[in-house]
Amino acid sequence: MRFSKLLIPMLLLALPGLAPGELTASGLPATSTWYFHADFDEMRGSDAGKPLYAWLQREVFADVREDAGIDLDKEADSITAFSAVESGAVVSIEGDISRETRDKLLAMAAGADEFDTLKHKGSTFYFARSDKDNKNNKIEVDSFENGAYFTFALKDRILATSSREQMERLLDSKGKLPQSKSDSGTLIVLTAQKSLIQAGIQADQVEDRGDGGWQSNILKNTEQLAVMVADVAGKIAVETQLIATQPEMAESLASIVRGLISLTMFSEDMDPQVAEFLSATTVDVEGSSLNIRLALDPESVIAVLDD
Secondary structure (H helix, E strand, C coil): CCHHHHHHHHHCCCCCCCCCCCCCHHHCCCCEEEEEEEEHHHHHHCCCHHHHHHHHHHHHHHHHHHHHCCCHHHCEEEEEEEEECCCEEEEEEEECCCHHHHHHHHHHHHCCCEEEEEEECCEEEEEEECCCCCCCCCEECCCCCCCEEEECCCCCEEEEECCHHHHHHHHHCCCCCCCCCCCCCCCCCCCCCCEEEEEEEEHHHCEECCCCCHHHHHHHCEEEEEEEEEEECCEEEEEEEEEECCHHHHHHHHHHHHHHHHHHHCCCCCCHHHHHHHHCCEEEEECCEEEEEEEECHHHHHHHHHC
């Protein structure tokens, strides 16, 4: 199994400090093209998060355990990631990572097409690269396609970067990057008191490899996308914010979304659980910003995910 196979699926579950807790815009480099943050510790401790975490254990962590023999769901407290224009991608897995897990990850990496052990001011890090391409995804963003630099040198952390320069900078700063002075980052970041998952991307960084249709039209007229999943009063609250190219386009996209909801709800083949999702959805426009919000019982969310 390729080393990247362990990292990238976990990103599919949205930082200078690279620490557990809520992500804010001031924690992202100004030239960020995408970010992702999943707080597993919050999931394990919140009413709405527990069913979601149980689903991740069954559908994601079980695959990692089967493929690699690694039980990261018992060790990882959070995953944070971002990619910036000047420095590439960074992924940090926080938690009490066992020696056994580190040894298994290192053994997996050593089996790659290219593997090197490197040093920087007394700290050891590694490079692994596979020649195999993964073209199965319809949408791609920049990641570790040219290999990954990774290290266990920082306490309670597995750190991976797409460039050697970024890895060495992080080792020098003990895993911290210079903080932004304000929450005025390039990418919008949605926050909540009990945020479980946060993600965002510049739309021009998404490569749409589908067959066109309304999905492509939405991407074509969008500058940014941000998504947040949070525990709000025991319900799973989902908020999506889309920044359109102009206010008129935000209104048009809102009409498309409302129309799709209406058309789907009147379908005779409508699943009752999906109908509940749609009936709980609100669509609002303010300037160029389109916001879509809904809050549902965790059991309903898990039932739809299982389908």
